[in-house]
Amino acid sequence: MKKLVNRPEDFVREMLEGMEKAHGDLIGVNYEPRYIYRKEMPQGKVAVISGGGSGHEPMHGGFVGIGMLDAACPGEVFTSPTPDQMYEAGKKVHAGGGVLFIVKNYSGDVMNFEMATEMLNMEGIPTINVLVDDDVAVKDSLYTQGRRGTGTTVLMEKIVGAAAEWGKYDLKRLADLARKVNVNGRSMGMALTPCTVPTAGKPTFELGEDEMEIGIGIHGEPGRYREPLATADEITERLALAIIEDGPYTRTVKEWDLDAGGWKEFELTDPPFQPGDHVIAMVNSMGGTPVSELYVVYRKLHEICEKKGLTIVRNLIGAYITSLEMQGVMITLLKVDDEILEMWDKPVKTPALRWGM
Amino acid sequence: MSTITREHIVQWLENVAQVLAENKEYLTELDAAIGDADHGINMDRGFTKVMERLDGVRDKDIGTILRTTGMALLSSVGGAGGPLYGSLFMKAGMAVTGKHELTPEELGKLLRAAVQGVIDRGKAQLGDKTMVDALLPAVEAYEKTLQEGGDLCTALTRMVAAAEKGMKDTIPLVAKKGRASYLGERSAGHQDPGATSSYLILKALKETVCG
Incomplete structure (x- = not known):
């Protein structure tokens, strides 16, 4: 596998140095420990922080700026960041409103963010961790x-x-909204090729010329099913129907309870999609799939949604959450209400997502 | 041999760093089969950091040395291995605060606290195809040998044998924790990388103390 790298072990740091040079008007980078932070933080605003392994760019660092994240903590490629990164990032951008952590549900991310949540709350900075588990x-x-x-x-x-940023939500109300987005969003992805972690130098799995992986995650891990390669329409239908026809999903989540000053566990249930729902649709490249193919997928997704009675009111098409150079696509549908749609349409100015300003 | 000295502990950590460096690719290959192909790389990076920090504490008590090891892993390993191995060494250190040498019974308390630290953080149970599958039977074998009147090196030898069996027993298991769990039945047939690194660490302890 050919890659644009110098020394593999310098890969993440050199990427951060490039981002800092390119977007220094919006963001700064701290290197020890590593985090990307927004330069001007409004007083009193809740600090929204996420993080995860590198290799998913532009997520998360590309979303730091105005109206999105206030800090992002990048780990090594496909490896969760460490608690000291989130702790220091939290202290850096905390502006009196507390900290909301957006945490993807992987055992490493969950444990590292839980430790950082404990550390910040002990420091007197109110911090809530909200999970995303939508696959x-x-x-x-x-x-x-x-x-x-x-x-x-x-x-x-x-x-x-x-x-x-714009709604001036306090920390608890913001956590409620984050939870609402999580239970109303569903995704599924597939891969045409694996990807190669620079320090490993070998593909994360083997896939034949005429094979595909359905139900992949975003860390180059193999999927749920290995199958003969199908057409774009067949693949789109497979992913879209798995999302649209998914039943109610219940799980127990663990969040920091500000009032009790400790952990609480409670159940959350995702309601299934219903005819008449309005949705935001994302057709996302896993890194190596061109935009042209994404539109071929979107064309079919639009048709399927119409047939199922779902109205796509907004869309996002491109590479936003990737697995290095993996070829493949992920579809996300998020059921919206007035509150979610209003916040979606608000201005945003980050290195990778920008509208309205 | 009936005492574990501070020098043993320092030597153990140095041996672990060497063993993990030697097994970096092996652990990463095991992880590539059912995880995300970074376990060997992460553990090697973590113990390289431990070696940097060790110089500042090698003349301190065993508790401080092990807690420093845990903190170094926590801030450098990442993934699930960081909090799990970080908790393992921090809890081990907290069990022997202030001590410059350990009796076999005190080493038993250290080992028990270490495995409990991993269980509390990761919530894995025996049979979930994780580190716990090597660690828990190992600690139980160590404790049982001492209770039956066995000496330190017999207990450590049985501990390593139990860890090795636990590690190999992960091969047919279907993972229930961590990234391997997403593979479902496809995770069966592969040895768990976390159980493997745990075995290597325990084996290094036995070899450091008893040869």
């Missing part, structure tokens, strides 16, 4: 870590970021 490819969640956090993360960061 319908995971069926038997009782026997796994549960559904993974995938495409809905991007939409949540935009919507929650806008509510913190």
Whole structure:
């Protein structure tokens, strides 16, 4: 596998140095420990922070700026960041409103963010961790870590970021909105090729010329099903129907309870989609799939949604949450109400997502 | 041999760093089969950081040395391995605060606290195809040998044998925690990388103390 790298172990740091040079008007980068932060933080605003392994760019660092994230903590490629990164980032951008962590449901991310949540709350900075677990490819969640956090993360960061910036939500109300986005969003992805982590130098799995992986995550891990390659329409239908026809999904989440000053566990249930629902649709490249193919997928997705009685009121098409150079696509549908749509439409100015300003 | 000295502990950590460096690719290959192909790389990076920090604490008590090891892992490993191995060494250190040498019973308390730290953080149970599958039977074998009147090196030898069996027993298991769990039945037939690194760490302890 050919890559534009110098020394593989310098890859993440050199990417951050490039981002800092390119977007220094909006963001700064701290290197020890690593986090990307917004330069001018409005007083009193809740700080919205996310993070995760590198290799998913532009998520999360590309979404730091005005009306989205206030800080992002990048780990090594496909490896969760460490608690000291989130702790220091939280202290840096806390502006009196507390901190909301947006955490994708992977065991490493969950544990590292939980430790950072404990540390910041002990420091007197009110912090709540909200989970994203939207990947319908995971069926038997009782026997796994549960559904993974995938495409809905991007939409949540935009919507929650806008509510913190323009809606002036306080921390608890912001966490309520984040939870609402999570239970109304569903995703599923597939891969045509694996990807190669620079420090590993070998593909994360093998896939034949005439094979595809359905139900992948975003870390180059193999999917749920390996199958003969199908047409764009067949693949789109497979992903879209798995999302639209998914039943209610219930799991127990663990969040920091500000009032009790400790952890609480409670159940959350995703309601299934219903005819008449309005949705935001994201057709996302896993990194190596060109925009032209994404439109071929969107064409079919639009047709399927119409047939199922869903109205796509907004869309986002491009590479927003990726797995390095993997070829493949992920579809996300998020059911919206007036509040979610209003926040989606608010201005945003980040390196990777910008409208209205 | 009936005491574990501070020098043993320092030597153990140095041996672990060497063993993990030697097994970096092996652990990463195991992880590529059912995870995300970074476990060997992450553990090697973590123990490289431990070696940097060790110089500042090598003349301190065993508790401080192990807690420093845990903090170094927590801030450098990332993934699930960071909080899990970080908790393992921090809890191990907290169990022997202030001590410069350990009796076999005190080492038993250290090992028990270490595995409990991993269970509390990761919520894995025996049979979930995780580190716990190597660690828990190992600690139980160590404790049982001492209770039956066995000496330190017999207990450590049985501990390593139990860890090795636990590690190999993960091969047919279907993962229920971590990224491997998403593979469902496809995770069966592969040895768990976390159980493997745990085995290597325990084996290094036995070899450091008893040869």
